[in-house]
Amino acid sequence: MTTHEKKVRQLKERMLEVSYKNQQGFLPSAFSILDILVTLYYEIMEEEDQFVLSKGHAAFGLYAVLEDKGILEKGELDTFGQYRSRLSLMAERGISGVLFSTGSLGHGLPEAVGMAYGNRAKKRENRVFTVIGDGELNEGTNWEAMLAAYKFGLDHLVCILDNNHTTEQGIDLTNLRRKFEAFNWHVEEINGHKEQELADALNQKHHVPYMIIANTIKGKGCSSFEQQAGLWHSKAPNEEEYKMLLKELNEND
Amino acid sequence: MIDRFVRVLEEILAKDERSALVLSGIRQYSFRKSMEKYPERVFDIGIMESTAVGFAAGLAAAGMIPFLHTWTPFLIERAFEQLKLDFGSQKLEGNFIGAGASYDLTELGESHYCPEDIAILKQIKNMQIVVPGTATEWEQLFLQSYQNGSPTFYRLSNEVNHTENVVVFGRANIIQKGNKGTVVVVGPLLDTVLKAVGDKDVTILYYTTVEPFDYTLLRENISGNRILICEPYNKSAVLYNIIDALRGEFLKIEMVGIDINAKCCLGNYQDNIPALGLDEKTIASKLQKLLQ
Structure with missing residues (x-):
């Protein structure tokens, strides 16, 4: 098992533990982006780089990473979703490491585009990374923001699409690569759970805004989630299920 | 503007x-x-x-x-x-x-x-x-x-007052002090209100910031319990603030502002002012009724 895989496993175990204890969490959404987050936070992002989470349902995953990195206090994740906790199920601005509040879909990319623009106007050279979900691609603001990002020449903006096929429940967006390319973005399509593919894609040079289509599996790592993502969308495990999910997580390796 | x-x-x-x-x-x-x-x-x-x-x-x-x-x-x-x-x-x-x-x-x-x-x-x-x-x-x-x-x-509105006031963000102005009632007027409706009030013995408070609302000035300068609220948009946006500022008081309130079902008939804005209820005659009539 690689260091990356061990880290992903460790964070998923932590989330399962907290979800079981607190009876909260959108686990499949968070598991879907864990490989992306770990690659970004442990391998790619430099200190001055910024990350914007747009798909709020995956905030649990971001919190787990922020706690592990020491950006949140150790143990703070134990308060997740509890009375008077800072950690709402959808991340909110003001929490260390959370640049914008999440929850309502289609807000993160326009904000990330604006921040990338503002950074450049302030002569900063840092990169802005954002993760959006394919489900929220039905929101028109994403496409408007893509138009704006190209118009403004934001070559330091990287958007990672967590393509876990949620959009198929609504309007299925076929030929995503062609659509993004039609907006003049640089596009790569990868397996969003493969460490090397993620790292290679994130290290690529680009001269226009960059969209990485990361094909993922909702609930990756636990077969129950993967097979019944809808059932587990906002469900927290009971004791028996918790043990089962931990076992599935280990079997998956 | x-x-x-x-x-x-x-x-x-x-x-x-x-x-x-x-x-x-x-x-x-x-x-x-x-x-x-x-x-x-x-x-x-x-x-x-x-x-x-x-x-x-x-x-x-x-x-x-x-x-x-x-x-x-x-x-x-x-x-x-x-x-x-x-x-x-x-x-x-x-x-x-x-x-x-x-x-x-x-x-x-x-x-x-x-x-x-x-x-x-x-x-x-x-x-x-x-x-x-x-x-x-x-x-x-x-x-x-x-x-x-x-x-x-x-x-930003096309309608503007001829009367100029020195205004401070978050604070209202006392235009005149009186004894028989209070007129709370917002922004570009001030000129029309001044004409409608004429020489009536009422206090006029002028608001150019409606959020945050200046509670203190209202509490300290209200004359009696009769209040005419004059707003240049849909009526009652500041009603809550006024009731909140004077909670516990027995108030008699009349409102000038646009009714939610008002019909604007194209043409120019001036033509529509009476139908929107923002004209001098309507304000004077409501004030008269309030003070009776």
């Missing part, structure tokens, strides 16, 4: 490198010189109001001072959620300068009317709301508030 807005913004853009003017399909010609001089900070993002507000939030998070200018109905009603979440809930600093107050764009029809603007915005936490009565008042209020750390909406 629009001309003043252009001049003041040009001055700010020239002296403060943190300032960024985002136009959304509006007034590119007025700002053509600034767009040429500071292309990185003055630009038209296109006709995408919701995204423009989110984009402005990103600018604010990057340490810029965003000024977003577009038509009021599309700014407030289409982008309401972005105003609420991206700015209000996150308490980001941003300035929203709306063009086309209430029925200013009379001849364009329902799509361009926005008399509900203030009532809607008052539901957004941390949102400051400025309703100036003249261009000079707008400038005073704008310069006092545009970088105070909160989102602010500035209502």
Whole structure:
């Protein structure tokens, strides 16, 4: 098992533990982006780089990473979703490491585009990374923001699409690569759970805004989630299920 | 007010490198010189109001001072959620300068009317709301508030008062003191109110900031328990503030403002004022009734 895989496993175990204890969490959404987050936070992002989470349902995953990195206090994740906790199920601005509040879909990319623009106007050279979900691609603001990002020449903006096929429940967006390319973005399509593919894609040079289509599996790592993502969308495990999910997580390796 | 807005913004853009003017399909010609001089900070993002507000939030998070200018109905009603979440809930600093107050764009029809603007915005936490009565008042209020750390909406209107007042952001003015009742008037309706009141023995309090509402001045200067509230948009946006300021008091209230079902009949704005209930005769009649 690689260091990356061990880290992903460790964070998923932590989330399962907290979800079981607190009876909260959108686990499949968070598991879907864990490989992306770990690659970004442990391998790619430099200190001055910024990350914007747009798909709020995956905030649990971001919190787990922020706690592990020491950006949140150790143990703070134990308060997740509890009375008077800072950690709402959808991340909110003001929490260390959370640049914008999440929850309502289609807000993160326009904000990330604006921040990338503002950074450049302030002569900063840092990169802005954002993760959006394919489900929220039905929101028109994403496409408007893509138009704006190209118009403004934001070559330091990287958007990672967590393509876990949620959009198929609504309007299925076929030929995503062609659509993004039609907006003049640089596009790569990868397996969003493969460490090397993620790292290679994130290290690529680009001269226009960059969209990485990361094909993922909702609930990756636990077969129950993967097979019944809808059932587990906002469900927290009971004791028996918790043990089962931990076992599935280990079997998956 | 629009001309003043252009001049003041040009001055700010020239002296403060943190300032960024985002136009959304509006007034590119007025700002053509600034767009040429500071292309990185003055630009038209296109006709995408919701995204423009989110984009402005990103600018604010990057340490810029965003000024977003577009038509009021599309700014407030289409982008309401972005105003609420991206700015209000996150308490980001941003300035929203709306063009086309209430029925200013009379001849364009329902799509361009926005008399509900203030009532809607008052539901957004941390949102400051400025309703100036003249261009000079707008400038005073704008310069006092545009970088105070909160989102602010500035209502630019075609209608302006001839009466000028020195105004302070967040504070109301005492126009006159009387004994038989109190008239609370907002922004560009002041001139009409002054004519309607004539020599009646009433206190007139003039509000150009409606959020935050100046509770203290009202509490300290109310005359009796009869209040006439005069607003140049849909009536009752500040009613809650007045009742809240005077809670526990037995009040007799009359309201002047646009009725939610009012019908604007195209033509010019002046033609429509009586039907909208904002004319001198209606105000005088309501005041007379209140004081009886």
